[in-house]
Amino acid sequence: MDALLPVANVLGRLLSIFSFAYLMPIAAAIYYNDGTTADFVAAMVISLLGGLTLYFTTRANYRELKPRDGFLLVSSVWVLMASIATIPLLLVYDTMSFTDAFFETISGLTTTGATVMTNLDHAPPAINLWRHELNWLGGMGIIVLAVAVLPMLGVGGMQLYKAETPGPMKDAKLTARIADTAKALWLVYVGFTIACTLLLQQAGLSWLDAICHTFAAMSLGGFSTRDASVGAFDNPQVEFILIVFMMIAAMNFATHFLAIRGRDLRTYWRDMEVRGVIGLIVASCFGVALYVWLEGTYEDYPTALRHVSFNLVSIGLSSGFVSQDYEKWPVFAPLWMMFLANITCSSGSTGGGIKMIRTLILAKQANRELTRLVHPAIVNPVKVGGSPIPNNVVIAVLGFIFLYFMSVVMLTFLLILSGLDFISALGAVVGSITNAGPGLGVVGPSSNYAGLTDFQTWVCSFTMLLGRLEVLSLAVVFTPQFWRK
Amino acid sequence: MDALLPVANVLGRLLSIFSFAYLMPIAAAIYYNDGTTADFVAAMVISLLGGLTLYFTTRANYRELKPRDGFLLVSSVWVLMASIATIPLLLVYDTMSFTDAFFETISGLTTTGATVMTNLDHAPPAINLWRHELNWLGGMGIIVLAVAVLPMLGVGGMQLYKAETPGPMKDAKLTARIADTAKALWLVYVGFTIACTLLLQQAGLSWLDAICHTFAAMSLGGFSTRDASVGAFDNPQVEFILIVFMMIAAMNFATHFLAIRGRDLRTYWRDMEVRGVIGLIVASCFGVALYVWLEGTYEDYPTALRHVSFNLVSIGLSSGFVSQDYEKWPVFAPLWMMFLANITCSSGSTGGGIKMIRTLILAKQANRELTRLVHPAIVNPVKVGGSPIPNNVVIAVLGFIFLYFMSVVMLTFLLILSGLDFISALGAVVGSITNAGPGLGVVGPSSNYAGLTDFQTWVCSFTMLLGRLEVLSLAVVFTPQFWRK
Ligand SMILES: [K+]
Numbered sequence: 011m012d013a014l015l016p017v018a019n020v021l022g023r024l025l026s027i028f029s030f031a032y033l034m035p036i037a038a039a040i041y042y043n044d045g046t047t048a049d050f051v052a053a054m055v056i057s058l059l060g061g062l063t064l065y066f067t068t069r070a071n072y073r074e075l076k077p078r079d080g081f082l083l084v085s086s087v088w089v090l091m092a093s094i095a096t097i098p099l100l101l102v103y104d105t106m107s108f109t110d111a112f113f114e115t116i117s118g119l120t121t122t123g124a125t126v127m128t129n130l131d132h133a134p135p136a137i138n139l140w141r142h143e144l145n146w147l148g149g150m151g152i153i154v155l156a157v158a159v160l161p162m163l164g165v166g167g168m169q170l171y172k173a174e175t176p177g178p179m180k181d182a183k184l185t186a187r188i189a190d191t192a193k194a195l196w197l198v199y200v201g202f203t204i205a206c207t208l209l210l211q212q213a214g215l216s217w218l219d220a221i222c223h224t225f226a227a228m229s230l231g232g233f234s235t236r237d238a239s240v241g242a243f244d245n246p247q248v249e250f251i252l253i254v255f256m257m258i259a260a261m262n263f264a265t266h267f268l269a270i271r272g273r274d275l276r277t278y279w280r281d282m283e284v285r286g287v288i289g290l291i292v293a294s295c296f297g298v299a300l301y302v303w304l305e306g307t308y309e310d311y312p313t314a315l316r317h318v319s320f321n322l323v324s325i326g327l328s329s330g331f332v333s334q335d336y337e338k339w340p341v342f343a344p345l346w347m348m349f350l351a352n353i354t355c356s357s358g359s360t361g362g363g364i365k366m367i368r369t370l371i372l373a374k375q376a377n378r379e380l381t382r383l384v385h386p387a388i389v390n391p392v393k394v395g396g397s398p399i400p401n402n403v404v405i406a407v408l409g410f411i412f413l414y415f416m417s418v419v420m421l422t423f424l425l426i427l428s429g430l431d432f433i434s435a436l437g438a439v440v441g442s443i444t445n446a447g448p449g450l451g452v453v454g455p456s457s458n459y460a461g462l463t464d465f466q467t468w469v470c471s472f473t474m475l476l477g478r479l480e481v482l483s484l485a486v487v488f489t490p491q492f493w494r495k
Numbered sequence: 496m497d498a499l500l501p502v503a504n505v506l507g508r509l510l511s512i513f514s515f516a517y518l519m520p521i522a523a524a525i526y527y528n529d530g531t532t533a534d535f536v537a538a539m540v541i542s543l544l545g546g547l548t549l550y551f552t553t554r555a556n557y558r559e560l561k562p563r564d565g566f567l568l569v570s571s572v573w574v575l576m577a578s579i580a581t582i583p584l585l586l587v588y589d590t591m592s593f594t595d596a597f598f599e600t601i602s603g604l605t606t607t608g609a610t611v612m613t614n615l616d617h618a619p620p621a622i623n624l625w626r627h628e629l630n631w632l633g634g635m636g637i638i639v640l641a642v643a644v645l646p647m648l649g650v651g652g653m654q655l656y657k658a659e660t661p662g663p664m665k666d667a668k669l670t671a672r673i674a675d676t677a678k679a680l681w682l683v684y685v686g687f688t689i690a691c692t693l694l695l696q697q698a699g700l701s702w703l704d705a706i707c708h709t710f711a712a713m714s715l716g717g718f719s720t721r722d723a724s725v726g727a728f729d730n731p732q733v734e735f736i737l738i739v740f741m742m743i744a745a746m747n748f749a750t751h752f753l754a755i756r757g758r759d760l761r762t763y764w765r766d767m768e769v770r771g772v773i774g775l776i777v778a779s780c781f782g783v784a785l786y787v788w789l790e791g792t793y794e795d796y797p798t799a800l801r802h803v804s805f806n807l808v809s810i811g812l813s814s815g816f817v818s819q820d821y822e823k824w825p826v827f828a829p830l831w832m833m834f835l836a837n838i839t840c841s842s843g844s845t846g847g848g849i850k851m852i853r854t855l856i857l858a859k860q861a862n863r864e865l866t867r868l869v870h871p872a873i874v875n876p877v878k879v880g881g882s883p884i885p886n887n888v889v890i891a892v893l894g895f896i897f898l899y900f901m902s903v904v905m906l907t908f909l910l911i912l913s914g915l916d917f918i919s920a921l922g923a924v925v926g927s928i929t930n931a932g933p934g935l936g937v938v939g940p941s942s943n944y945a946g947l948t949d950f951q952t953w954v955c956s957f958t959m960l961l962g963r964l965e966v967l968s969l970a971v972v973f974t975p976q977f978w979r980k
């Protein structure tokens with residue numbers, strides 16, 4: 011219990027702060043007079059009271075958190091916030107089950123953006139804004155998680171970044187350090203959010219749609235206010251703006267911070283992850299567009315390039331907006347897009363998957379292994395940015411990848427056992443664990459996750475969280491070692 | 496060229512010896528008077544002359560092989576033998592293409608046992624015996640490769656076994672060491688082969704069928720003399736005998752050697768791989784049988800257990816015999832069987848996949864990583880048999896697994912690009928790289944690889960060899976580092 015109570019105290023504080031997030035949908039509910047004002051106010055009051063109660067009853071137990079408490083905190087904070095965030099959904103939709111509501115909110119907060127809701131086009135504006143705000147807040151959470159928390163906890167080789175966090179917080183205490191990092195990077199996040207909103211509104215979207223889709227783009231969350239997602243607008247300018255901001259969101263926010271502070275665009279080029287993301291995405295766009303065009307899906311190459319670029323960037327960067335039913339393309343295309351979602355996004359971005367830095371370390375490690383076979387005596391450590399990576403970091407990275415892909419295999423088997431077909435099961439697991447959103451088959455781009463059974467829905471909810479917390483941080487909480495004195 | 500010629504000299508010697516393998520089908524052709532005698536004699540003469548020519552023209556270049564030459568030797572020996580072994584097929588079947596003939600022989604020699612031939616039940620007995628003998632000889636080659644060559648070359652962490660090879664060959668020269676190991680283990684292999692043949696004949700098979708299926712079982716090759724594979728006999732006793740000998744073949748032959756020499760059955764129990772193989776297979780058989788029975792595929796549990804046991808052992812141990820169209824079972828079952836093929840067989844066995852020792856190291860490594868997260872300061876090296884494994888071996892194992900699964904992903908994408916559907920492409924790649932044989936879909940258990948295009952056939956031939964040579968040994972030959980001075 012001496013581990014639980016201090017964590018509960020922090021959770022209480024975070025929940026109290028979180029309750030202010032309801033102000034935005036409350037404002038929308040009043041402005042649009044969509045009849046949900048009372049529901050959102052009730053939800054806000056419950057959250058605030060719950061948070062304050064938790065905070066004050068555990069106040070005596072407060073102490074500075076240790077790294078080990080961090081695992082419990084990050085695992086429980088997402089679950090708690092998602093549970094509380096279901097309140098307005100349950101109040102507004104009488105027939106919605108807690109299973110579905112929790113799926114929707116955890117999908118929002120993990121920036122997965124998979125949905126079980128239909129008829130979004132006619133949902134109350136406040137409800138849509140709330141869903142998108144969850145995306146956006148989730149993105150904030152992830153930036154802090156990735157840039158400040160996971161490196162300190164040493165998850166999957168991310169201790170690499172321990173010394174690289176920007177700002178003056180080296181050797182600072184855990185909570186102070188997180189707060190300082192958060193402030194610096196959130197400023198960047200908010201700045202891009204404002205820019206994207208203005209541009210989307212200029213391109214023809216309503217303010218509500220502009221705000222909602224900006225929230226979903228910057229967090230790489232991928233919720234939409236339309237059942238047909240971004241395809242509903244059929245607006246190339248909107249698609250182009252979203253592509254640009256999704257690319258921005260898929261880069262390390264610490265890199266953005268350094269580039270902006272130093273007013274030096276070359277900062278981006280020096281980030282090997284940025285080079286990796288851009289190279290892989292641009293090559294894939296042109297290549298897949300050529301392939302899809304040659305296979306006759308679209309009349310001309312420019313049209314193919316437009317549609318492939320938007321959907322490939324969106325899925326490959328784990329955003330999950332859709333503008334075409336890309337499952338009707340030759341099957342190589344959607345599978346490649348799903349594969350990219352696993353490996354492309356930068357660490358410190360709002361994207362999911364194993365992250366570009368680990369992809370690059372893996373590629374270098376494979377090359378090193380081949381060289382070592384030819385020259386057994388050679389000393390050729392894997393290097394990142396010029397400095398060699400210690401063996402234990404390489405092992406941590408490889409071990410992480412292994413756990414990640416084993417999770418994909420085992421969870422796919424679990425969904426198959428529950429009655430789903432192979433393609434849909436694999437698609438649901440990859441869509442969830444990468445936090446991309448859309449999968450394949452019954453959970454594919456032309457459909458959503460509403461067709462799943464309750465059990466399958468919970469498996470997907472768990473998988474989203476597993477992916478978001480980089481597998482290890484969640485898995486460790488289920489080990490006996492963790493709970494042993 | 497100073498690397499090529501000494502290797503060519505050894506290849507010439509091996510090819511000359513290999514030509515004597517034709518004596519068996521020649522004897523069968525004469526005994527059954529099946530009209531193929533002249534074809535096999537011609538093939539034997541061509542092999543012998545080719546081998547002797549190669550040997551004598553490069554005799555001046557002979558020198559003791561270095562470990563690095565080993566990669567070139569193991570990559571080229573399979574290709575050369577398979578090419579030469581096509582001769583009788585091409586002579587007997589006028590319409591057979593070299594593509595198909597090479598697929599059949601490389602499939603035999605890599606002990607994959609996938610086939611492009613139909614109407615096997617009415618093929619000349621000498622042809623069937625030749626196919627099965629290729630399985631058996633391939634099995635011999637793999638035992639030596641796994642127990643003597645790969646550990647020395649340090650492929651994928653197998654330097655672990657460097658000091659553990661049985662017999663007096665430590666620090667001996669490369670060729671002498673291989674020869675000594677080979678003799679000891681081949682004796683074991685031949686002994687089991689004789690025992691299995693006698694038992695199968697007692698169980699009701701003809702001598703030809705008994706010999707052929709023994710060859711295929713001991714090598715985990717999985718060729719059959721029937722289009723319907725072992726299902727054609729519908730004989731539970733035959734199935735039981737084959738299960739026992741497939742389990743034997745899936746263990747390390749060095750362990751068999753030690754157990755027999757020491758007359759101590761506990762030797763098996765001390766081998767952690769044996770425990771792993773038996774545990775995983777037995778648990779899977781009972782579990783999958785229960786599942787298949789509950790789903791209503793078979794009337795009663797004993798029948799389900801019989802059919803699941805045979806097909807699961809066969810596919811899970813990468814043998815590839817089939818007695819039922821298991822693709823009609825609920826999809827979890829065939830997928831699980833295909834998954835087992837990747838991870839189950841022991842090192843030093845005739846089976847394929849990543850090998851049980853690497854599976855166990857992976858599992859321990861994952862557990863270690865989780866422990867390290869809770870206790871960052873702990874020193875808990877991965878141990879095998881009580882002694883800690885050096886970090887560089889763990890890295891080599893993890894790197895190998897990564898290359899293996901990346902190969903699966905990339906080759907599946909390649910087959911999809913060539914027009915195959917996703918399930919069939921994945922099935923063909925997994926069936927080939929694990930050397931199991933049957934895949935899924937158009938290359939599934941009720942069908943064979945005859946439906947593939949020439950390009951797809953070559954991709955599968957390459958994949959079989961890639962799996963058989965543990966990916967790295969083949970991949971390294973394609974790197975620029977290898978050919979640089
Ligand atoms: K997403």
Ligand SMILES: [K+]
Pocket residue numbers: 606607608609715716717813814815930931932
């Ligand atoms: K096989």
